[in-house]
Amino acid sequence: MTVNATFEPPSKDTTPVLELGPPEHTTILSIADIESLPIYKTDNIEHFDGPSGQFYGVWLNDLLEKYHLKDAPRLRFTALDGYEVFIDKSSRQKRQYFLATRLNNLPITTDNLGPLMLLIPYDLDLPITQAASKSRWIWALHTIIAQ
Numbered sequence: 001m002t003v004n005a006t007f008e009p010p011s012k013d014t015t016p017v018l019e020l021g022p023p024e025h026t027t028i029l030s031i032a033d034i035e036s037l038p039i040y041k042t043d044n045i046e047h048f049d050g051p052s053g054q055f056y057g058v059w060l061n062d063l064l065e066k067y068h069l070k071d072a073p074r075l076r077f078t079a080l081d082g083y084e085v086f087i088d089k090s091s092r093q094k095r096q097y098f099l100a101t102r103l104n105n106l107p108i109t110t111d112n113l114g115p116l117m118l119l120i121p122y123d124l125d126l127p128i129t130q131a132a133s134k135s136r137w138i139w140a141l142h143t144i145i146a147q
Contacts, residue, residue: 010035056102113139
């Protein structure tokens with residue numbers, strides 16, 4: 001699995017899609033805000049929950065650094081359906097998490113588990129018995145709150 005920089009222009013969509021920050025002072029971000037960071041794309045991925053193709057987005061650590069959350073001891077990721085994943089700083093240092101904003105260079109629709117997805121591209125090729133991190137993949141991501 002490879003992830004490469006792309007020179008696609010960032011989105012101009014300013015619709016709020018992500019709440020980010022410490023609980024007492026969150027920021028609401030749009031796809032345009034997120035894609036103000038360098039944009040990358042994956043090889044073709046077949047997501048185990050359905051969508052497949054090339055995912056475009058940003059590295060989670062880049063987003064966390066921009067919004068001063070890089071050193072947060074733990075983050076709570078919540079999906080639109082209430083599903084939650086907790087990822088500590090140590091795990092974020094061991095794996096490269098990818099915040100997908102597009103699928104096949106188009107916005108990720110709710111039918112395709114969007115508008116945002118958290119993926120770990122380099123774990124994709126691991127046997128299922130070694131890919132415990134897939135439980136940390138989250139689709140329809142809505143909030144990232146520092147704990």
